[in-house]
Structure formats: structure tokens, C-alpha cells
Amino acid sequence: MNSQLKPLPTGHSTLATLIDEGMVYIDKTPLVHRLTRYPGRFFLSRPRRFGKSLLVDTFQQLFEGNERLFRDLYIHDQWDWSRRHPVIKIDFAGAELRTPQALDEHVAYLLEENQERLGLDCGEYTSASSCLGRLIRHASEHFGEKVVVLVDEYDKPMLDNIENLEVAAEMRSGLKNLYSVLKAHDPYLQFVFLTGVTKFSKVSIFSGINQLQDISLNKSYATICGYTQQDLETSFGGHLAGVDWARLRRWYNGYRFLGEAVYNPFDILLFISNDRMYRNYWFETGSPAFLVKLFRQRRYFLPELESIEVGEEILDSFDIEHINPVTLLFQSGYLTIDSVRTRHEELKFRLVVPNQEVKTSLNKYFLDAYLAMPMDQRGRYQDQLYDTLIEADLPQLIATLKRLFAAIPWRNFTNNAMADFEGYYASVLFAFFESLNAQVIPEDITNQGQVDMTIELEGWIYVMEIKLLDSAAELVEGENPALEQIQARGYSEKYRGKASQGLFELGLVFGRAERNLIQADWLKIHEIEGVTAKLKTVRH
Template identity: 45%
Template sequence: MNAPHPGALPRRKLPIGLQSFVKLREEDHYYVDKTGLLIDLIASGSYYFLSRPRRFGKSLLLDTFKALFEGERSLFDGLVAETRWDWTRRHPVIRIDLGSGVLQSRAELDQRVHEILLDVQRDLGLPDPVGYDSVTGQFAELIRLAHAKFGATVVVLIDEYDKPILDNITDRETATAMRDGLRNLYSVLKGADAHLKFVFITGVSKFSKVSLFSGLNNLKDITLDARYSALCGYTDADVDTVFAPELPGLDREEIRRWYNGYNWLGTSVYNPFDLLLLFDTREFKPYWFETGTPTFLVNMLTSRHWFTPDLTRTVATETLLSAFDVDMIESEALLFQAGYLTIDSVWAIPGRKEFTLKYPNKEVQASLNDSLLRVLTGGARYSEPQVSRLYRLLQAQDVAGLRGLFHAFYASIPHDWYRTNDIAKYEGYDASVFYSHFAALGLDIRVEDTTNHGRIDMAVEFDSAVWVFEFKVVELVPAGQALQQIKDRGYADKYLGRSGPVHLVGVEFSRDSRNIVGFET
């Protein structure tokens, strides 16, 4: 039987413990219990913010909070919360979900929020609001009335808090209007503290507090709190225990390479969406990536002349990764918050943290570079056949074939594309195209790999072989220098203890001819 959409629930009306109640087949039910972490959060604070990429179970997290505070004890049988939660206390819950539909104006946003609040008001058995022209007034009154009716402070859960802005991010005027409308809505929380028990806000991006949560100084951001790195997602331990019945017939290491690796300073996790579909179809595919092709992201990277090899070694401060607003979208922040890069390592001194970022896994590396190639070269009809051929040539260790492949590839890029695009004019364009071919295959690539004599431009490990590449532009240095530099500096020495061959390749580009003019091996 085919799996339901991840998050679809058989028999029970709520998921338990965050992505915990999943069903792959009629007879199989799996529990990944995160309820202990939720209770820890509730015990240690009242106002929280969490940023995670799409399809990571943020909505299910809020559903679980809602079930706890509403006292749905039967849903937590056998889970940590069953014995740790005080089921005698109940609180009214206001859940605001801005994830459905695409809103294209401030008026549409206000109308949608009004409808959500009206639904909540009726669900709580409260009278329809009277005399409020603004959604902020309606929201404040709803919190006050809920507290008064139930004699208990109110829980507010906000899902996809940023989606109305992100849906319009390429239209600055509309995005700004959406931001201002949401800021007005969230400002209600600042003045309602006496009526509130718990507030949890989730979304993909991390807008600055000044732009969206001005004055809400007690909002605690747990996005990079190591204790909650695995709050959303499955860990290796979850896969090996909870999902053990699904593993036979699948390469366990390949599962890890394809889907693990998302990290927020603690335990690395898998995206649940990927794993559930893998276990159902038994086929490795970019399930998460295909649910939302990052057109805006790819266009932004190419328009900013991003050197694609830098994606594997991006360095950013904690402040930079949080610098996201309508008027200031840093590439590193967008890549990190959207899930296309994740934390590899941290350098810290008092008051300052610096992160080295990387692709989380093979799915993201291959899919993102495949998308970048289409923009860098004028379309999939030119890039995709070359990527497949590259794989076969590497398998055969066909050095001559590689030279012919890349020469033909650059020659196939239409002249009109060069004429109408400035992408190809930036320094590093040729090397970016070269690199992204290999990255689109999900290969083990090291960029500027350090040796005791210097840095290799690019090293690729595939099967038993290692390929060491050095790039030069002939208009800048004399011909023949690329391969000679590999030899002179002993770039291959670190790989000579391996059993397989080490191929040294000097690649020389010409800006004038727009092609490879040297490919010495």
C-alpha cells in the first residue's frame, strides 16, 4: 500500500511527539518520541522562536504542543509525556497557521488573519468579535476573552509566520507591506503578557527581531540551541531503531549520504519527508528538493556572480546568518535558513561565533548544482546530457573523453546566451560551470584542498581514483602553467598512499574563445 503524504494521520487526529506518528503501510506504525524535549521547553521558558527549512515537521510540532495544553492524554500513551505532563491543567490554544495559499496584498493578509481568528474564536465557544476594525484589535480581544472564559492563561502557536513575506520576496513593495502587517499582528503579544502562558513561533526564515518582533524582548530564539538541534527531524539513532524494519534491502551508508547532515550545532538529523518516501518507494531520489525548486535562490546566486565552489566552504558569522529582511537578503543567510547549507564547524571567541557551512547531504549538493547549471549555461538541454556522460567517463577513467566532453560542452552554449546574459562575464564563471558538473553528480569533492605545499583548486574522489584539477585563465598566465603547478607543488602527494590511480589535470580557459584551450594530464 502506498504511503500517505508524510504527516497524514491514520485513525488518530493528531501526531504525537513531532513526526512521531507515521504510517507507511496499513500494518506499520512508527513512533519517534520527542515529547520529552517539548516538556523541557515548556518548563524552562514561555516565549520561543524556531527557524527550520520547509518539510521538517514544524506544523506537527505545534500540533503536539496544542494536544499537550488541551489535555489530550490518550494521544500520548506510552510516550515520555504520559508520565511527565500534568494532565489536570488545561489551557485554551490559539493556533495561527499562515502556510496555506498565496497572499498577494496587505488586504488579503488582513482578511486571512481575520478568518483564522474567527475560526479559533468559534472553536473556543466565544462570541464573534464586535466593533473591531483591525486584526490587531480582534487578536488582543480573543486572547483576553479566552483567558476570562477558561480561567487559564492562553497558549499562542504561530506556524509559517513568515510565509506571506517570502511568497512576495521578489516584489519589495508587497513584501514590505506584508512585513508591516505581520509586525502589527505580532505586536499584540507584547501587550498581552498577563494573559499568556506559552508562545511558540515557527517559520523558514529568521527575520530580525527589530523588523518583526520589535519590543518582544523575551522571545527566545532556539534555532541554534544545541539542546534542540534534533527537535525537528530524525536522528541516526531513530533510523536504526524505530525504522529498523524498513532498512533491509537499502544501503544504510547511502541513506546517510543522501539524506542526513542537517545540523544546528547539535545532533545532525534527516529530513523526515525524504526518509518516509524512501522507505515507501525504496528508491533514492531528491524528494525534498523537488517539492520546492528554489528559483529565486538560484537566480539570486547567479545574478550576484556567486562562485559555486564556494558553496562547500562558505564562512559566515552568527550575525550574518541572522541578517534577513526585505531590504537586506544576504546569500549566506538565505542558503542556511532555507536548508541548502548547514553548519560544518564553529570557531568561537567570547562574543563572536563564526560558522563554516557545507551542503547537508548528497541530495542537496546534486540537486542545487543541477539547478545552478541550468541557469549558468542556458537550460537543461545543454547541461543534463553532459552530466550523465561525465559520470560514465569517470567510471571508465577516460581522460581523453573528459577533455572532449568539456570542450564540446562549452562550445554548445549558445552564442545568444552569452550575448544576452552577463553571468558569463564574471571572474570564476568557467570554473563554476566545471565544478557544478561534478557537484551535480553528488561526488566527493574537495575545493582548495590543503596540502603542505599549498591548495589544490579541486580534488574529486570517485570509485578507486582521485582526480586533481588546477584551473588557469590563459589571458592571465602563460599556457601550460596549470599542470606544472600541480607537479611543482606536489599536490598529488597526499593521495599517493591509496591503491587507485591519481590523475593530474591542468585545465586552462580562454576568455576570448569562451572554451577550454588546455587540458593537460
Template identity: 45%
Template sequence: MATDQRLRLPVGIQTFSEIRDGGYYYVDKTPVIERLIQQNKYYFLSRPRRFGKSLLLDTLRCLFEGRKALFEGLYIHDKWDWQTTHPVIRLSFGSGVMQSRAELDVRIRYQLDSTRQALGLPPPADTDIAGEFTDLIKAAHRQHGQRPVILIDEYDKPILDNLRDPERARELREGLKNLYSVMKDADPHLHFVMLTGVSKFSKVSLFSGLNNLNDITLDAPYSTICGYTDADIDTVFAPELAGLDRDAIRQWYNGYRWGGRGITPVYNPFDVLLLFQKRQFGPYWFESATPTFLVDLLKERGVFTPALTAWHSRPALLSRFDVDDISTDALLFQTGYLTLKNIHEEVPNRPLYELGLPNQEVETSLNEALLPVLGVSHAIFDELVIRLPRLLKATDMAGLEAHMKALYAGLPHDWYRNNPIAQYEGHYASVFYSH
């Protein structure tokens, strides 16, 4: 929806009603949402952090609750049956860090109890979490006369927060599995289910029998369900573009693709909103949560950083993610540091995904984050990064040679002592590329 009037920027706002009532910009996602609801019943969506997953689920909540006024002027307003409403059970694990099964169980029980009160349901019988969740679903169906909707946000965060401690992560995984497994037998009582998160854990390890969960992460019709498109930037946010380089916006923040050939790339919404607010380019998304676990893992696995520009992977590898089996491909892709660039199919029905860095923000920031683990301190880097462009512009070859010698002279001997020559050379190539 185009507008000539400057509205408020919804930085960090994940509540649909606040955006619609508060005079904020809103990119209409209801055409995709309508298709989603019509096509299936159980959904799973993986997207990187701060990509709008929470707002998507809150939009669904308001829709199923029949809050018609909030959708005035949007695509779905005249196409939805507002007379039929459904009780909504919404759970989220997005806030805080849980470091034990006991803490997780407390969080789950608190949310189940809060939902009961919001739906006007009586207290549950004295039972375990699985029994309490089952009772909540059935009671909501019985009292409201319509099958409930379940929306689960950041379903995997308790596990991801503890990946450095595999035993603890497995303990939390079992706690979540105990909760999610309820939905299989509750199917007759459920109208719609959607789970969102960053990673895609295997159905066997976490969902225990919920085999009808439709993963739409790479489905073309839903590739733009989160994030902003070029058209969104040029229409919805047109009043914010004055004084900003349009091509630079695209270069810095566009480039995320989830799907096959011809897929419309999307912008990181968190970056775009902060750019419009601060009026200067910066790695806002990257800096919002430094990926220390990722950087350490890349160091441990000796990832050759130039390969990040053209990484090839089989579809099965991108879906392989578990506490005891974290593939580098899946980790980089699911967390948003690599994106789908192309699909090759040299052998029929055996696609090979070509992955690459999505945009300038990720390329620059990830390489800068990797330099310290490659042996280049931030102090050295800050000094050298100012000097390098000057030398290149002046075609000062002698100065460039001295510059590179200074760069490598600062590397600790431990980086290459007793290492195979291939790793030794790869390390130096990675330093050169990241620099």
C-alpha cells in the first residue's frame, strides 16, 4: 500500500494491533497469509532472527480472533469470514535464556496457565506438562465451540541458546519434545498450527510423529512471507527514501532468497527500518547479536572464508540440524549468513544448491568478525583498513607490499605451526580475503 505521508517506523514492534492502531508503516502480508491458511493445516517456517516471524504469528492470531477493524484496507479484509473465530494458544520462547529443564518447564507452565486465564478456562487437573497442554487444547475446543489455533514462536531458542553445552541442549530438547508431541494425538481438536524458529531440527528428534508438519521454508509461494521486497521499499516506504542512495540500500540489505529460480529476493526488515530511522548505513542486524558460537565453530572447522561466496550443498544437508549433528551448511544458511543463490540440477531430480553471502552487510561484518579468530586483532585491522584503500587508489605497489607484510607479521606462530600445508595456505588465503 503506497503512501505519500510519512508514518512511524515499527522498529522492534512485533504486535500487529500496535502497528495498525499506532500509525506505523505496515507491509501487507495478508495475500500470502490467506494462501497459507487455505492450503494446509500444519506449518513450519524457518527464518533468521529479526526477520518478522513474531509479527507474522501475531497477525495470524488477530485474524483467527476475528479482529476485523485491524485489517481494514488490507487485502484480506473483504475475503475473510469474520463471523467464525477460533481460540488461539500462542506460546513463545523468544525472551530470556533457559539453562535447565526445570526453568523450561516453569516457562511452559506459566504460558499454559496465562492462556487458560485469557480464554476463560478453569484450572487444570494436577498433571504433567503434556497432560496440561492436552487438557488446554480440549477445553478450549469444548468451551468455545471451535477448534483452537496453536502458534509457537521461536520454538527452538532454548536449544540454540545452549548449543555450547550439548548435554544441557539435549535436556532442553527433550523438554520441548514432550510439549510438541502432544499435537499429534490432539489433531481432531486443532484447526491450524504454525511453528517458527531459526533452525530446522529433525522431526524425529523434536516432533515425534508430527509427520504432517509442512515445511514452507523454501516453498516459492511463501518466499516473501517475511522481509521486504523491492516493490515494498519503493511503495510502502517511498516517503523515507529521500536523501538515501537507492542502489546502496539494495546492495547493503537485499539479497535473501528462499526458493528456486526466479524467486524475489527480500530485504532484512530490521536493517531497513533502522536505516530509515538513523539515515546512515550500518550493520544493524549483525551487531544486534554477535554470532560468537558461529564464529568459534567456523574457526574450529577451518572454514575457508573465500568459499562463503560460492558454497554448494545438497538439500538434505541444509535440513540436517541437531544438537549432535550441526552441519556447517545448515548453520550458515538457517542463521542468515548464507542465502540461496541458484539451483543446479546436473543430474535429474538431484538438485545442488549454490549458496552465497546475501549482501554487503553480511559480507563485511562476517569477515570482520572472523579476523580475530584468524589472528588479526581489531586494533591492527582498524589501522590497516584505512590504509589499504589509499594505497590501491594511488597504485602504490611498494606501499601495498609493506602493508600486506605488516598484516601477516602480526599473526601468532601458533596459527601455522605443525599444521598441514593445505590448512596453512588456506588460513593465509582466508586472512587475505577477510581483510
């Protein structure tokens, strides 16, 4: 790498380190200035590892008046450096707290740390909330300025325990008592800024007269965290010289918060650090295990993740007792906003998976949960499916699918009723085909309706319909209801002339009793000199 290039800020989230070490720094202070010009209380939701901690540290250094760190930044000439505000910082970003006692101990440690930094003492107190309240009042009186309170990852103690409802509820109660102090001491506060992943209700900070202003989906602050395309082409231009920009965008861009799309900083920094190797950097740092359990319990149709339309309320707050998986997927970064429209005077958001990294990883993770088979075994099925698709070997494709469903452990069916629904089989197939980096169009719309799935891979197109019967005893000799529906409604018509290698219609029929494929028929569409012909149905 060019020795003249600035060092990367990989693993660093303090402004002083980035500035003092001459690291690459994206100047976010134009947006910081917009937020801090007047007293305010704000909340920002962003996925993990998106740069929230660096933003919080930037606020701290600014209000504490560390002028030297801002000399080359936009805000330097806009700020009154003669005023210094006492800052109280509560940071849950690096903590993993599994019991209410651990939460109490960590909060006590944070309060002691703030007292030492400010040179103040809470004195005798009966609770963390009473200490925080005293600290706010004493700091304002001692320094003669209103107080700034910064909370990083305010919701992490709840999220870390979200699979254990009882513990999560106890964490919420403890945090509610702590955060309620902010409302009670509003006259002493200049600026309050909280970050987190989710917006939990019943935590006291999102209701009442002095509620926080949620800027998570404010277009003006869409890029306050994350890297824009311009950031990469300028500040990281030397590090990314000669990169395939289209491929980089497809892999790591696509996070939208009602404004310009941004990259996850974590991905970009590790991509550069690892010799530009395309890998699932962000996804591999945490897995949505709880989400997968929710999807299985609620028989969620996995292909719907490709295009979900929701109202504004589903992107807002929720209770830990009533978690909507789609809301959690959105707030955690596994879904993002693709477009917005108004219907019946209400906003409707179309959500999609943001990029290739998340799409591939999420489908592989769902496969692990849905199939419960070793990774090496799953990999063999992926290789076999890929080979049969690009070779148009339909008999082997069907044989592989039968072996695949036969390999799913019996407990996957007996512990839940998912296999009683057509969506389960479609979800498994969808996740497998998506994991091959094929272009998969679920519920593919035509002028005659919608076919369950269309797969495009290396010039081959497969138009696929899925049906579920109670058992093979319901099959009628010489008939395939799935293939017949494709033909009757002309689902493949729109792909005529668009498949460079070949076009197939494929009808798959599954049986509840057999828990497997019980009938498969296909047609290959031949187009010779403008004449379309279909091969005779092949039964398997």
C-alpha cells in the first residue's frame, strides 16, 4: 500500500485518536453543528458498527471545548470556544450485561467515572437515578453552564437479553428509572443525545412533554453516520484506486434512511485492510439468532423479505413483549428503506435487503436455522444445486432437492407446524437459491398473476411454481397442478427471448405427509427463428 496514504481508523472511535494520528476522518461536523446550535434532545437509531460511538465522542469533545481537534473541520469557525459545558457520558457500547445486578454495577461504575472526570461527588445516594440527578444539578451549578448528557447504545442491555423476556423486562425497568432523570432535570440540560439500535417504548424517554426528537429517519441527517459514495471517492480515493465501484456498491452500499444511501464504515475499513477481499465483514460480527427463531415460530414467508411494504408505525417503537420481526430487522440493518409513497394520506415504506453482503449472509443464516444440518453438508447441496442449474440437468436438480428435504432432521418438523404450509418449502428453496448468488425473484408478477419464484443464473431462467398437497395419494395420474398453473396463466411469457441459455417451466408438488417433493414436471421452452415450442412434459 502507498506509504503516503493516511492510516485507516479501523477499530478506533475517539476523535482525538483519529486527529492526532492523522487517520482518515470524514468531517460530519456540518451536521453536528446543525444539531448543536440550539438546546436540544435527540435520538438516533442506526445499526451496530455504524459509527455511532465516534459521533457521540465528537459531541463530547465539542462541548468540552477541545478546540485543537476541530481546527481543520467545518465547525471550527462556527463554534463559541469560550463556553465549555460539563458532559455526562453513559456508555453501554462495550458492555455485555446479563443480569440486573450486572447492570446496576456497570451504571455505578459509569457514574463514578463521570464524577472523577468532573471533579464532583454525588454524596450519599440510594439509587443510580438519584446519583445521576444530583450530578446533573451539581455540574450545572459548579460550572455555571447547562449540562450535556450523552448516552451511547442506550438499549444494549435490553437487546443483549431479548431472548429472555424476564431479564429483558428487568433491564428495561432499571434503564427506565435511570433515563427518567433526564425529564425531571430538563431545566439543567443544554443538549441530550442518545444512540441505539431500537426504539423501545415503555422506557420513559420517548414520551412526555420533553420527549426526544427522533432524527433516525430525518432526511437532513441521513448521512450523519456511514460513508457516502463521495466520501469513498475522495477521502478514501487512494485506498480504493482502481476498485470496481459497481461491485463495491452492490456488496456494501444501500443503507437508506430517507436520504442518500451510505456504506457501513466497518465493511469499508475491513475491505481495504484485507486487500479488498469481498467478505461478510459486518454480518459475521453478530447473527440475528433471535430473529430467526421468531420467523420460524410465526411461519414467516422468507421470500417476503425481498419486498415488504409497511406503514410508519412499524418502523417506530415496540415493546419487548410484542416484538415485530420486521421492525427489528429494519432497525438492526438487515432491511432498509427502498422507497416511500403516500397511500390514503399515510406514508408507506418499501423495505428491501440493503446489499449483497446482507442478502447472502442472511439467507445462509436462515438455512442453518431452517435445516439444522452441518455447514459442510449444506455446502455440498449448494454446489450440487448450482451445477444442476447451470447445466440445466433437471433430473439431477429434482434428485438433489429430494435428498435435501430428506436430510432435514425430523425434529424440524415435529417441533413446529411449519411443514404444514407451502411457505416453508418456498422459504427453504428461496434461501438456497439466493445463497448461490443467483437472481431470485420471489412472487414474480406477470399480467396473469404471480408465479412463486423465478431463478436466473448464468443465462438460464427457471420459472417455478410450488404446490402443497396432503399426501401423494391426492396426485392425479398425468397431472401436475403447479405446472398446469404456469401454463394456464402464461407465467413464462415475459421471459421469452430473454434467456441466453434456455428457459424452463418447473412445477414442484410437495406432500405434508411425506415432507418432501412428491411430483416434479418441467417444460423446456425452445425458441427457433421466432417460433416458440415446448418440449413434452417430463415427469419425475
